[in-house]
Amino acid sequence: MTTSRISGFYNMTLEERREKILNAVKSPSGTPQTPPDLGAWTTGGISAEAADHMIENVVGMHSLPLGIALNFQVNGRDVLVPMTLEEPSVVAGASFMAKLARAGGGYQATTTDPLMIGQMQVINVTNLNEAKLKIYEKKAELLAEADSIDPILKKFGGGARDLEVRIFEDSPIGGFLVVHLIYDVRDAMGANAVNTACERLAPKIEAITGGKVHLRILSNLADRRIARARCTIPVKELAFDNFSGEQVRDGIIAAYAFAAVDPYRAATHNKGIMNGVDSVVIATGNDWRAIEAGAHAYAVKNGHYTSLSTWGKDSEGNLVGTLEMPMAVGIVGGATKVHPAAQAAVKLMGVKTANELAEIIVSVGLAQNMAALRALATEGIQRGHMSLHARQVAIAAGATGDLVEKVAAQMVVEKVVRIDRAEEILKGMK
Helix, strand or coil, X not given: CCCCCCCCHHHCCHHHHHHHHHHHCECCCCCECCHHHHCHHHHCCCCHHHHCCCCCCCCCCCCCCEEEECCCEECCEECCEEEECCCCCHXXXXXXXXXXXXXXXXXEEEECCCEEEEEEEEECCCCHHHHXXXXXXXXXXXXXXXHCCCHHHHHCCCEEEEEEEEEECCCCCCCEEEEEEEEECXXXXXXXXXXXXXXXXXXXXXXXXXXXXXXXXXXXXXXXXXXXXXXXXXXXHHCECCECXXXXXXHHHHHHHHHXXXXXXXXXXXXXXXXHXXXXXXXXXCCHHHHHHHHHHHXXXXXXXXXCEEEEECCCCCXXXXXXXXXXXXXXXXXXXXXXXXXXXHHHHCCCCHHHHHHHHHHHHHHHHHHHHHHHHCCCHHHHHHHHHHHHHHHHCCCCCHHHHHHHHHHHHHCCCCHHHHHHHHHXXX
């Protein structure tokens, strides 16, 4: 079995960490992973020539750090979580919160069926209500047509599930219909399958309504494809330094309350959640822009922008956190299937379905949210963040090797983390 508890990982060299990961992760047969399984992480995964086939006008590559979040236990299973991002303190924060959560049983996560929504905008309709009912009269026929498009998806249990019709009477162009095709995409993100189905149905809907199907495209507000996670942190685990567990718990709850009522705070609060979410989405080759769009749209579903997470306490006084959000990720198709580094990330986590991946991602989002709230509610966000940020500033000032840590440490002691000060310290050390 994989273990996500690796003592002293932070202080190891790159090579030592890679060796630890290889030994920590077991394949289904119980044997350790081999270097080729994770080798893509040492090179960035793809060549410029391979990248040239992925997007347009390629001139080179752009790399981001990939770290491993430790201590995660999701639905009773230990998992090592790859995170790709440039911001310091995120991987460390998520790992530490996962360690605290283990004392309360780790993260419990669930997902709904992987249902995506395809939208077809029907314009130039004479009678909107009549056209709406005509579409419903042909609903079974339309669903059967959509269901026949992808035999592979259907073989694995996916396909068309429902059809909904909405009327918009007051728009800048007058009234029109929007037809929603609800489509089960199984282990895919689903954009290609849904868009193809909408294209196929468009002529039939035009014939039924007498109108014109204008736009036909997937919606990134995937509110039929929800991932949920919760955790319980024993209050005694929250105590540190001069802060009691009750102080930390109540501080986190008060910080959440701020985000719940104020969109200016909620935007930053949810950004902290997305620090964790996006990092795993990117590492696995999924579409982080789609996840961002769906998350923020979902945060305003009740008419005002608010927190995606909730924080409170249970009857025993323990801290309880929950997170619910759309999670349209896949493990087949797209970059997830063609990018070796993304394949290595999926393999490291041992996920077999897109739902399993979504459950891990939402758990990481909740962990990172707690890390930010805990810092804000106690010592302030800068203390932990500054020490990690200081390294980047030291490197920018020209420090190399052992001097990076020395220059960074001096700036943290002085509480002055600026490139001009780093340059002065570095000059004195040289």
